[in-house]
Structures are given as C-alpha cells and as structure tokens.
Amino acid sequence: MANAATVQFFDLPDTRIMNPVAVTTSGTVRQNATRTWSWYSNPWPTAGVDPNKDPTAWFTGLGPNSSATYAFDLSGGASFVWGTPDFYNRVEFLLGDTVVDSFQLTASDNLGPASRRRGAALAVFSDIAGGVFDGMRLSTPRMSFEFANLTTTAPIAPIPLPAGGVLLLTALGGLAIARKRKKDAQA
Incomplete structure (x- = not known):
C-alpha cells in the first residue's frame, strides 16, 4: 500500500504525557518506560529532559520484530514523539481490523528537527485515507521503535x-x- 497519510516533523513539545496502553502487543514491548534500556533510547533527552531525574519522561519502546496496537475513538489525525525515526519503522492506521492507511519513511521525507539533531521529533500525521481511523499499529522488523506522547485528533466534520x-x-x-x-x- 502506498503512503497516503502525510507526516510533518516539528520540534518536541514541552508537555510530556503518558502513552495509552496498547490493546495488543507482540514481541518485546516496554510501555511507558522512563529509563533507557539496551536498544531502547528515551527520546526526551533531545528536548533537554533528563529521564533519570524526570519521572514524566515516558516513552514506549518496541524491540526487534515487535508491534503495539492502540484503540481510539474515531479519529482523523495523530501525532507522537518519534525517537530516532528509522526507515524500517511502520505506522498503520486501522478502522476495526482493517488497515486503511500506512506510513513508512522514505529517503525523500523531510525529517526537519530530527535530521537537525539526529534525534527525536514530533511527528504529526494527517490526510489519513478514508479520513478516519479508530486504531493504530506501530511496528518494527528490526532494531527498535521509540515513541512518546501518542495522541489523536477528532476527524474534521464535513458541512x-x-x-x-x-x-x-x-x-x-x-x-x-x-x-x-x-x-x-x-x-
């Protein structure tokens, strides 16, 4: 499936929020961790936050061949702090059990703040195919996928x-x- 969802990268937000709890996981998933472990790197130090001293520096880390699926109310957009965006990390948008859109970085994507700092950035997704979704699956076939502040926005209501x-x-x-x-x- 080709990318229809678009993503823009921004500087990290000042506010840190706990990720929702995944409804299903596979592989190695550390939910709402604060400290860096082996291949999981906390994305917040890029914003000057010391996760060893700040208990709100939550993030979720996926190990190799792992995924986490989240359920939401009907949504039209999403955002999360993407720690070290990698070309093999995958984001899928679900409506029920059906994948309605997906996103995976390509060499032509502008990583904005992430490329400047070689670290994390706030990824804001829009233009989800079909306009709505009620779940997201984040996965990686190798290495790791770290993310924080996973949130969604309500769909835009037509006139x-x-x-x-x-x-x-x-x-x-x-x-x-x-x-x-x-x-x-x-x-």
Whole structure:
C-alpha cells in the first residue's frame, strides 16, 4: 500500500504525557518506560529532559520484530514523539481490523528537527485515507521503535448537506441580485 497519510516533523513539545496502553502487543514491548534500556533510547533527552531525574519522561519502546496496537475513538489525525525515526519503522492506521492507511519513511521525507539533531521529533500525521481511523499499529522488523506522547485528533466534520445547500442558494441569490443591480445601473 502506498503512503497516503502525510507526516510533518516539528520540534518536541514541552508537555510530556503518558502513552495509552496498547490493546495488543507482540514481541518485546516496554510501555511507558522512563529509563533507557539496551536498544531502547528515551527520546526526551533531545528536548533537554533528563529521564533519570524526570519521572514524566515516558516513552514506549518496541524491540526487534515487535508491534503495539492502540484503540481510539474515531479519529482523523495523530501525532507522537518519534525517537530516532528509522526507515524500517511502520505506522498503520486501522478502522476495526482493517488497515486503511500506512506510513513508512522514505529517503525523500523531510525529517526537519530530527535530521537537525539526529534525534527525536514530533511527528504529526494527517490526510489519513478514508479520513478516519479508530486504531493504530506501530511496528518494527528490526532494531527498535521509540515513541512518546501518542495522541489523536477528532476527524474534521464535513458541512452537513442541508447547511451546504442553504449556503449555495444564498450565494446564488446574492449573485442574481448583484447582476440585476448592475443591469439596472446600465439601463
């Protein structure tokens, strides 16, 4: 599946929040850890946070061949602090048990702050195929995938058809009045 979801990278946020608890996991998953272990690197030191002294420096680390699946209310976008974004890390957006979109970095992606610091960045996902999802699966076939502050945003509600129809009729009526006034002025 080709990437339809788009991602933008930003500087790390000042606020640290605990990740939701995964509904399913496979492989080695350390949820809401604060200290670095073997191949898991806490992404917060990039923002000047000492995870050895700050108990809110939560992150989740996936080991090789591991995944974590999260459930949400119906959502339209997502964001998380992505520790050392790697080309083999994968993000899948789910609606029920169906993958509706996925994202994996390519060489052409602009990593923004992550490339400047060779570390973590806030990844903000939008343009999810189908517009909505209710779950995410984060996985890695090798090495590790560290993330923090996993959150979602509500889907953008379309303008209801009856309201859109009233707006269209109002606009057309306004154009008709303007045309009549212009015609009367020329006469």
